[in-house]
Amino acid sequence: MTPFKFGNFEFTNLKFADERYSDKAIRIMELLDGHPAIKQFIGDRPCRTTLQLRTTETPADVRDLGKDGVEVNLASYFFEKYDVGQIMGMLGHEIALHPLASRDPKIRHEESFFQGVPLAIPGLENKNSRTMNTEGAGDPEHIMAAFPSGTRHKLYRETVLTAADQLARDAALGVKGAKPADVTSLIDAYLMDVASIAVTNDNRINAAREPGNTAKAYNAYKEQLLENMPAGSPVRAFLPPDKGALGVLRDFTRFAVNISTRNQGDSIQQPARVADPETPIPHLKDRNDVEFPLEPAPPRHDVRLPSATFAASAAGSISSTPRNLDAYQKIEDAPKRQRQIAAIPPLQQIARAASAWDSGHVKQESYAQPVTHAIYAPPRSPRAR
Numbered sequence: 001m002t003p004f005k006f007g008n009f010e011f012t013n014l015k016f017a018d019e020r021y022s023d024k025a026i027r028i029m030e031l032l033d034g035h036p037a038i039k040q041f042i043g044d045r046p047c048r049t050t051l052q053l054r055t056t057e058t059p060a061d062v063r064d065l066g067k068d069g070v071e072v073n074l075a076s077y078f079f080e081k082y083d084v085g086q087i088m089g090m091l092g093h094e095i096a097l098h099p100l101a102s103r104d105p106k107i108r109h110e111e112s113f114f115q116g117v118p119l120a121i122p123g124l125e126n127k128n129s130r131t132m133n134t135e136g137a138g139d140p141e142h143i144m145a146a147f148p149s150g151t152r153h154k155l156y157r158e159t160v161l162t163a164a165d166q167l168a169r170d171a172a173l174g175v176k177g178a179k180p181a182d183v184t185s186l187i188d189a190y191l192m193d194v195a196s197i198a199v200t201n202d203n204r205i206n207a208a209r210e211p212g213n214t215a216k217a218y219n220a221y222k223e224q225l226l227e228n229m230p231a232g233s234p235v236r237a238f239l240p241p242d243k244g245a246l247g248v249l250r251d252f253t254r255f256a257v258n259i260s261t262r263n264q265g266d267s268i269q270q271p272a273r274v275a276d277p278e279t280p281i282p283h284l285k286d287r288n289d290v291e292f293p294l295e296p297a298p299p300r301h302d303v304r305l306p307s308a309t310f311a312a313s314a315a316g317s318i319s320s321t322p323r324n325l326d327a328y329q330k331i332e333d334a335p336k337r338q339r340q341i342a343a344i345p346p347l348q349q350i351a352r353a354a355s356a357w358d359s360g361h362v363k364q365e366s367y368a369q370p371v372t373h374a375i376y377a378p379p380r381s382p383r384a385r
Contacts (some may be wrong), residue, residue, distance in 0.1 A: 084183035089189025123220030
């Protein structure tokens with residue numbers, strides 16, 4: 001695989017020959033490189049993002065390898081179908097909420113006092129004593145990131161506000177690829193993230209079962225965000241509107257559709273049939289100094305994509321080195337595969353929840369299905385980070 005780089009940030013397996021994907025990747029790496037807190041955290045280390053073909057796995061996960069850098073695995077459908085603001089929300093979650101915050105021993109010490117302590121959920125303080133708790137949570141770090149008084153939450157919030165300010169100023173200056181809508185989608189991603197964590201104790205597929213409570217928490221977190229935003233911030237003009245129960249269901253329905261339709265890893269670079277050691281590695285310093293490698297050899301007629309099984313098993317050993325061709329799976333019948341994906345239980349749950357709400361018969365239920373390190377994540381078996 002030929003990586004696609006901008007400074008210390010790179011996509012290890014992006015199909016850069018497709019301008020839809022290379023333009024989006026350049027924009028994302030520009031924003032990461034221009035974010036003071038993220039750039040300081042990465043330092044001189046590489047930060048590698050690897051696209052993977054995923055379905056029921058979480059859309060993203062992260063590993064801090066110390067001096068060897070930071071590695072993020074991102075679902076290809078998320079990169080392809082969501083806009084820059086949503087992707088920045090996802091990467092901000094993975095980088096800032098987890099390794100950037102966890103490296104601070106003061107945060108770990110502070111959080112040790114909250115282990116097993118019921119914490120109030122914004123917007124639901126007076127409703128049946130609803131609380132969130134690190135015990136039984138999908139990931140205790142997520143609970144502390146949703147706890148408004150916690151340092152991890154404040155760091156996550158400030159990371160998002162800084163990124164939103166970047167997006168808003170770039171849009172005002174007419175920077176290529178910058179859109180005001182990206183500011184709105186970034187803030188929306190952050191608010192849905194913390195709201196769904198809090199309401200479900202980080203078993204977030206269940207937020208579709210409680211759309212009303214999720215919407216109340218979303219709007220309460222939005223009020224807190226406004227209180228911590230400078231009066232003259234350009235972000236204020238692009239905040240998303242308050243969300244209702246139907247808005248929550250729409251978000252989850254969109255998520256389900258994006259997983260189940262045309263999820264074939266189109267943005268993933270396929271291995272060339274003939275390795276060429278002389279092929280230059282693209283390295284982007286700025287928009288006026290962009291180098292692209294030679295075009296890879298034409299793909300085989302039997303297109304090979306990484307399988308979901310390989311994507312999950314490889315998450316513990318991702319690197320930018322070439323993958324073995326045996327790690328790729330031939331997709332014989334794409335329509336059949338899409339039907340199989342559409343039949344997975346999490347998507348059926350979301351569809352049933354949406355249908356029940358439309359009929360006025362939503363039941364507030366809770367299901368313990370732990371997930372880790374993702375925004376709007378369907379349940380999966382936990383694995384080591």
